Amino acid sequence: MRKIFFYLSLGLFFALCAKPAYCYQNNSFAAYSPDQKTSFEIKVDENKNLVYRILSSGKIIIDWSAMGLVPGQKLLSKQTKILKTRAREVDERFAWPYGERDSIINHHNEITLDCRATDVKYTIIARIFDGSVAFRYALVQKKSTTPATIVDEATSFNLPGQFKVYQYNQESVFTETAISEMTKTSDLPSTLVGEGIYISIGEADNSSYTKAILKKAEGQNTLKIGFLKDSVHTTPSFQTPWRTISFSRDAIGLHQFSDLPLRLVDAKPAGATNWIKPGKLIRSSLSTQAGLDCIDFAASHNFQYIMFDAGWYGPEFKKESDATKVIAAIDMKKVIEYGKSKGIGVILYVNRVALQTQIDQVLPLYKSWGVAGLKFGFIDGLSQSGIKWLVSAIEKVYQHGLMLNIHDNYKPTGLSRTYPNLLTQEGIRGNENNPDAYHNMMLPFTRFLAGAADYTFCYPNSNRNFSDNLLKTKLQVSKGQQLALSVIYFSPIQAILWYGNPNDYKNEIETEFFKLVPTTWNQTQYLKGEPGKFVSVARRKNDNWYIGSACAEDRWEADIRLDFLSSGQKYKMTVYSDEGQEIIKSQQVIEKDFLLPIRLAPKSGQAVILEKQ
Template sequence: MPGRSALFGWLIGWWLLSSAGLAAPTPKSYQASSPDKTTRIEVTIDDHKALVYRVWFADEPVLTWSALGVELNSVAVGPNTVVKKQRVMKHTESFAWRLGENDVIHNNYTELTLDCLSGSVTYQLVARVFNGSVAFRYVLPKQAGTDFGKVRQELTTFVLPDAHTIYQYNEETVFTPTALADLQKTCDFPATLTNGRLFLSIGEADNTSYTKAVLSKGAPPNTLAVSFRKNSVLTKETFQTPWRTVSVATSAIGLHAFSDLPLRLCPPSSQPIPDWVKPGKLIRSSLTTQGGLNCIDFAATHNFQYILFDAGWYGAEFRTTSDPTQVIPAIDLPTVIQYGKAKNIGVILYVNRVALRARLDELLPLYKQWGVAGLKFGFVDGLTQEGISWLVPAIKKVYDHGFILDIHDNYKPTGLSRTYPNLLTQEGVRGNENNPDAFHNTMLPFTRFLAGAADYTFCYPNTNRYFTDNLYKSKLQVSKGQQLALSVVYFSPLQAIFWYGNPTDYNDEGEIEFFKRVPTVWNESHYLAGEPGTFISVARRQGTTWYVGSAAGLMDWSGTLPLSFLAPGKRYQATSYEDDGTGGIQKRVAEVGPGDTLPISLKAKGGQALILDQKQ
């Protein structure tokens, strides 16, 4: 019966195909997409039973299948994972932020939470997908009979689909563009990469008690892996890692949209930003009473808000015998503080780590009694879990006592200013006191400043010292116009200006009047044009006035800037401060409107600063 034989053969074939499908089912994919649907994370269990992820942008893979997990003592969490449950939720939020680059921050994302079991360990992978960004972290809840011990390493990797260049740097070093295949050193977060078509930033947020992590070259080609800078991480009964973030843009300037991502990933403060948290500009004083008084007079007449007594005001900063409750005889601090209050100028005091670690709880109420406005922490340890775990509660103590704060040296931000808004700025950057070159200056907007504010400590020259002292003159690698411009390009709610300057040495008001007007926080910001290490132009608004800073790298830059960001139907007086070709600044005035384009022509290492005042 040929008909029955054919039917029997078909049934046998169907059974074999079905059996093969049951033996090797397609792994389930867990996904979440951004509100605008352009960005997507996909998580699954791979053939080795390990949890892996990939990231898509505009239907193009930005990361291919990459590892997830952590190694706890001798137990790896991530391999041998079973996903027990998934939850997807949408979050829509906008919050006012008067200490930033824009006065409103939009925090919209889709969150994917996977409840997982890896061996005997229960954990969660939490991922948030924003327009253009993905963030994820590991959460290990308390569980009976389990001592997590240490996180010996993270298993997180970032596998790129093709060859990329990374702008390698560490802490306060220079940037070195390096092919991933040739990468020998580690690279700090945030790390910027490009394949020539897309630009990526791999970052970190909400690090409150972890160690400093870095990126190193992974084993497969085109792979970066998370490594620890110094040591493993001691865990608590319940703990979570910092967020790992991946942001992508079709242009280098497009990455600026994610400079507030660390803030969005940190919890808000328990109260509105207090009135005493005041942004502003500062000038550093010499360590004398008269120096402090002169700086206060200068600050009052030049629209500065603070002066700083830096290292040495209580003696040699690294000696345990130096007493931060006692002021050196050369400074009558009560007189300076009272004089400052009479002119609405605050006094900030530097305190080194040696004194901070030993006596912070004693110093804070004392400095409050003295009438100090803020503190600058020096030489903190931002490289280890122990250092970071000490630092974050210290930030809270400073906040609770009503001081603004600036943290210097190797610490970089991870968004904690949203939780503790008194933390106005931090260093973690190769600043102007090292006089970096124009390549470095035009790299920073695309790299370090994607993590948050940085205290660049501007060293604007003056006629009485900078150009007569060969020590300083030999180090100056960029023009005066570039330094003016960078005060707009670089964001910091607390901005140190004239770092090496004595206020009585600045006798050319026409040159420095731009510093008198430029704010440190903004209602609106736009990156207009730029390429890493080549050039940068940034426009920022406070009130109805716009400020534009443009800087060239090591080569001349000519182009045009659209002024479409100006208010429709309004005309503006544009005052330009630019290099005059002889080492000085020249000022020009023109009238412009939103339909105009602004021609720009900068010599290598030069810059231009603009003020656009709306006409009535």
């Protein structure tokens, strides 16, 4: 790992225009990315307001836009003076065994500006990556004064021309909307599309803020940060989350920034984390025998976990339900011990109602039972108090050596870097909510840019009543698309065969791919894709590659050159594709540069395994 730090006085900064990384000219401070193509400029304008813009190779990505916070009735960027600047370069690579690639490169140039607005001091920190910019605010407050309450954020995004946004909220569908006509808010991350450019606006390191959203601002093509529910109560030493702006000439190029939140969050001091083990799980019905059956299925199909979902300790929303006591239908000790004999862990669901009153009691108890991890349900990821409580709960779960999956409205902001036991979360419209093929083809270019998501894959089986109901209420796409999505969608804990009885999955050709597909990866490449239309993703685990391709409402045909394979090496290619209502399997031997034919009917998909010979 290499880190380079250097600090500059304001006067010395002025003289650096000959150096490509940092510059002062035309009354603006400018910082450049390592490849010198991305620039972040910041200045005090003629009205003494702090503004910024972002360029790529001289082309404007974000035009001059407002910055600042609004503590009380005061805009914290008016009458601003820049007092001091500091700069540094960071160039590091860190291992990440829980991700889409086994290591993450974190190379950026950073500029810090100490500012004063009237009688308030604050700091802006900006990090400039190749193709991306992140910045945040820090307040400098005396301990003797009353901490400020932030009622709004002035951060805006003035777009150079007409753009559309794929608008959504929490677990909703996506609506393609012209920004000039936007009336609803949109969650972070949001993806914007203009002429020849794709932009993702997101956030990172939200551990004590409120939920932020994007809303229309003054100006035809301008957005700004807003708060969904509440104001933000600060502390003497307070930082906002990072605001991130990433861009690419094509949609698949945005994926390179899906690990940006991890790059922006600090890691914990090194410690033993060998108990954190990603894997696949199957959901059990609420009985002892169902748990044992799921364990047998998991052991024979290369799953690593089973889960008892809501109801194992009683009705989840009743305060009388005690999360330390198991319902009579489940012999938890027997199930956990049987799972251990088969190498299968047990994950338990706990609702927020019980967590808020019993978390300090249940964590050591579950650890003594031999539980592998928890799934939090119906947490509050929308308010400052909810997010602060949640982060404290994540810390406690980590200290007790339990893995964690957070469900419902919470979306990730990179905190897994600090708490690697936080393997996945929902914050997505998954199979429980009957998404259509268009929605499925939106997710890789929107929500998954924030990090892992638990989609809860449903899949038909031999039980006619179950499958008919599934196709009516949960599943609008083909079986082949479900197989493909298990590669396309990233989640270190992947819930598969949701709602199904393991004894009803008797077609081994169909379940074989789920048996073989991993949940974490050494390398990932997005091959082709357009939001809401189609996508093809290749991922490598050890020597083998897995490719998932899928489409929305229209047929998709393409030939994809497999130029990422090793030269001079043969691979056995196994293809799982739709044939009517069934999955067919075919095999052949291929080499590097093979043209993979994609011939997909509407709402279908194809899954491929390439095994090194």
